[in-house]
Amino acid sequence: MTVRDALNTALDEEMSADPKVFLMGEEVGEYQGAYKITKGLLDKYGPERVLDTPITEAGFTGIGVGAAYHGLKPVIEFMTFNFSMQAIDHIINSAAKSNYMSAGQMSVPIVFRGPNGAASGVGAQHSHCYAVWYASCPGLKVLAPYSSEDARGLLKAAIRDPDPVVFLENELLYGETFPVSAEVLDSSFCLPIGKAKIEKEGKDVTITAFSKMVGYALKAAEILAKDGISAEVINLRSIRPLDRNTINASVRKTNRLVTVEEGFPQHGVGAEICASVVEESFGYLDAPVERIAGADVPMPYAANLERLAVPQVEDISRNHLISGISEMYMWDPCYYWGGTAH
Amino acid sequence: MTVRDALNTALDEEMSADPKVFLMGEEVGEYQGAYKITKGLLDKYGPERVLDTPITEAGFTGIGVGAAYHGLKPVIEFMTFNFSMQAIDHIINSAAKSNYMSAGQMSVPIVFRGPNGAASGVGAQHSHCYAVWYASCPGLKVLAPYSSEDARGLLKAAIRDPDPVVFLENELLYGETFPVSAEVLDSSFCLPIGKAKIEKEGKDVTITAFSKMVGYALKAAEILAKDGISAEVINLRSIRPLDRNTINASVRKTNRLVTVEEGFPQHGVGAEICASVVEESFGYLDAPVERIAGADVPMPYAANLERLAVPQVEDISRNHLISGISEMYMWDPCYYWGGTAH
Amino acid sequence: IETSVPFATHRCDPPSRTVETNPQELLSFFRVMATMRRMEIAADSLYKAKLIRGFCHLYDGQEAVAVGMEAAITKKDSIITAYRDHCTFLGRGGTLLEVFSELMGRQGGCSKGKGGSMHFYKKDSGFYGGHGIVGAQVPLGCGLAFAHKYNKDDAVAFALYGDGAANQGQLFEALNISALWDLPVILVCENNHYGMGTAEWRAAKSPAYYKRGDYVPGLKVDGMDAFAVKQACKFAKEHALKSGPIILEMDTYRYHGHSMSDPGSTYRTRDEISGVRQERDPIERIRKLILAHDLATEKELKDIEKEVRKQVDEAIAEAKESPMPEPSELFTNVYVKGLGVEAYGADRKEVRAVLP
Amino acid sequence: IETSVPFATHRCDPPSRTVETNPQELLSFFRVMATMRRMEIAADSLYKAKLIRGFCHLYDGQEAVAVGMEAAITKKDSIITAYRDHCTFLGRGGTLLEVFSELMGRQGGCSKGKGGSMHFYKKDSGFYGGHGIVGAQVPLGCGLAFAHKYNKDDAVAFALYGDGAANQGQLFEALNISALWDLPVILVCENNHYGMGTAEWRAAKSPAYYKRGDYVPGLKVDGMDAFAVKQACKFAKEHALKSGPIILEMDTYRYHGHSMSDPGSTYRTRDEISGVRQERDPIERIRKLILAHDLATEKELKDIEKEVRKQVDEAIAEAKESPMPEPSELFTNVYVKGLGVEAYGADRKEVRAVLP
Ligand SMILES: Cc1ncc(C[n+]2csc(CCOP(=O)(O)OP(=O)(O)O)c2C)c(N)n1
């Protein structure tokens, strides 16, 4: 099952289960979705429940949040999350904070979904990863599926959840096929929000990743396995709440941590995971945490630069990351850093 | 000199030095600024250079960025940074990324300034700290002054800088008075962007802070001094670029780090500092990094809750933070955590 | 009763200037507006006594809008407004005790002290806040209208906003969508002629706000005349249910400064303010009508005012007795479903809580 | 020469339908538009050959707008547009080599390969991009106009946007400010009748875009007629310098789908497309004019087209020779002044650079 179909069936099933669920966004109806995630849903549920909007994100997002105030369950598609910036005030101020400000009167059962982060050849304005912005904000839940199982289980969970959920998809995963079990295909299937998944167990190093980078981490783990290094790969699934327990438990076992993300490094998901592990498992760390992240530059268009701007499998599998150097640098960081002056 | 006067004189001097500098924002002219930062400037420079705008942030911010494309040097005031969300697409996509996308043709010499973060009794929608969002974005420079010296030196640096600068002030500091030297009062005075300031030297623990929290950190350091603990207080001044060198050098000396910020903890400034120190000075850390940050909840209105929602001096000075427990928990984190299950 | 001035129209026929009423309604308008007025004056004093903190925006002068609107609609209809929300809340059936408790950040507040002056709600009576971001409540209000239409419940949504907010882009976006989808929404521009210190003509090239919907009909209404407001809102509700959005521009006035930090006198003359007070005050208009129709004596009206004053004082006294929120409330209502996640206070080793 | 159809007007008198020109201009219009057309067709092929990646929006069908506008203004005037920017760039004096090199992500591109299809610029000729966010270029363009006025340089700014973008709130915000401040800006709505797959009437309650400025004058122009465009732009420039903003709605058409992933045939009929090609094509219109006035023979025009074709092919060949950017370019232009800060690659232990 492709991730696209996983998302499509999740929407379909939740719409069929709950008449309060409706879809809204640019080209979600007659065009069947810019990336065809909503294919067939207009035909099936009609124009009252599948609404094509003008290209006015602030307007339709505000309308979605207002409808959620009244008890409906909107699923808002951003054609890409880059355009969510036009509406971000409604996500933060109108959605995330209302339940708190009203002491529980104004719940906001809404899902904001769409492709997030880098795609391919789309340049600086269309490649931003918003995981960190949204995940920094209490009141929001932030999910990022990797596989078809994730996509189905998390989207269904997001729609059923009574709180505002930011659901970060990845354009380049839409067409990818993942095997799924019968359980996953059942319409009752749902994944818990806030729980990471250990995609691969290991004992020498923990690698955390989300979205497309989970696939890269798994590939890197395969390469590392050939070198006799056993990597545990954690698919975060939920960026907020972040599953600190699973991450810390893993690091306490492996004693080493590599974080992977496509977004910018500063104040990134990796930074938070590093801080969480330092806070809770400092004594277990045998080596400094390694952060692999998008290069700290706007996304360039040229293919060769673009490749340099996002993590590649070899950035994760690079052996020196986890070679047994911890004792050495513990006392001589300059050596470890290859002499770079700091 | 108050921070308000420091900002006001900085604006005044840079406007007088460079005819390309102009101010734009809500109530900056006839009303003299919602917080009186621009007082007297309309009178002095006239309505061509001090422009009152309608309450339409996306519109006037876009106009400011466009004017900067053409070579002018706009200083855009957000009445508070909460309202910058209405215009954030222009800050990120139109300002931060243009020089890169155009391979250097389209520089954007602009300053976005205004009060940021928590004030007093203004509730959840008016208390958000945006340091992290902006500092995560390459192409922007992000400054946060604490004292009058900072305010003058950094604002003048921001206006003179050829790149887009996000300048995060603090409403509660506007009225605070700081002693300033003659050098600071000189119209040529300017501070380097990207350099932190060691406000107080110390040897037992490093405390990083920015904006209002620098004052709290200094007060905490005084309290700690009474207990015989010598804290080094770093005023970050610049969140992007972050002065990793100064921070790491300090931690290598003190071997302990406490980060302080008013914003939300997840993916915060503290997380980034922690990761930077773990990466570069892991072997020097005698204890886990401690993060003091805003509570992970929307800002409540009630005075008692509000007080709990932002760091207080005692959160920083709390003795156990830096008591000699590092050896112990190194091997028994559960003990360190007071038995909290993880 | 005749409305004070004719309605000005844009792309629609005006409703009749003759409004039906009865003695009861007239007297209740008087009482409710007097309560609102007194409440806001009291809030001013409490603010000066430092019992209210932060931003506080008072509604005195604009009472006829809240009262006239309520008279035309039911609690099934939705209302949403900006931060100047005390009286709208009261109009929807909120109590003085809830108002003052909220303003002082007490448990008894309508948001249990967690929202503050700008964030009042009464969802069970169709009041959806209380929003601090200028203009944001307009798309939100259109969303409420969307829900009414989706639910086919024959109710409408009123989205109130100021003359300053009227220039916000999201308003035009939401209006276009509402017009395309025939949403039963009424955009009510409370034109009090200033957005903070900026006069309408300095903020808008075209301050004819009832025309700013362009392709959407609009009506200009004397917002100091509760009956004109009532008539217009009745008309607008019918229109909205049948044909989608409509704009009502309410010509009104705020006596106070924008918020407590604004004396309100640098950008307008004292004469202007006292002129409005003398000639257009919404309460005085009702008083005169009541007296002219011999529905009550001057003394009886004064007694009502005294009564109201007492109610306000009692509510304040009671609110002062309401306790501050429990510290544990810091961590409630972040989510409806906290998923058992641990959340942190400023010092996470000292304060952490499992979210309910 | 007479324009094809009369101008429709909103709050202004129309310019004359009679446009002055000369043989040279006619022939140059033909040549430039033929180059644009050929360039876009070639880009389509390069995309299909996977030499161009990501988003790529072609302008064929709309050439008359770029060409007519250029004929009315100077390089001191500013232009800003959206992502459909190849031909606007060419019109401002950009070269085919720069276009194709940029499209293929090569050093020789106008943005050295770092911008891509949507982010062309030629600041030295007053072309300010090339913007990917729908509507954002409109306030930016008003900002360019602000600079012109600030510098008192008697130049104007043209901000181009689509019919889809015409509903964006920031447009209304920027227009209001521009009107208040009399900024010399011309908003040019290139109405090609679809925003992606959405027909104008499904996205706009009022698709009369020249009227959407409400209090701002507007003109509806046949955007397939380069001379009508020229006349309107001349008129608009004069207006803008004297009295501030004005809207020009260009009635035009895109032959290609929205971008390369859109076949462009699910939401409109093939008949509609071929009808426009046959009856309104901007190049054919000029061809007919040239032939009717005996300024060149059919053969001579065909020769021009051949020549153009060759130029395009040569430019492509040359662009293919242009090297990919140096890896070190990853870290240039992040800032004008990098302050000597160290920036990181994906693996910061492998790749880091001191920002120039
Ligand atoms: C987006 C945004 N920008 C700025 C502000 C600050 N602000 C609060 S109220 C206000 C004036 C609004 O005036 P108006 O819409 O006329 O409403 P009134 O206060 O007169 O009721 C401003 C500028 C804000 N809250 N939100």
Ligand SMILES: Cc1ncc(C[n+]2csc(CCOP(=O)(O)OP(=O)(O)O)c2C)c(N)n1
């Ligand atoms: C804010 C924003 N929302 C959505 C998009 C995705 N998008 C790119 S082009 C486009 C259609 C724009 O149509 P129109 O304005 O008519 O211009 P045209 O493509 O026809 O030239 C859309 C929806 C975007 N780039 N920016």
Ligand SMILES: [Mg+2]
């Ligand atoms: Mg007002």
Ligand SMILES: [Mg+2]
């Ligand atoms: Mg279009």
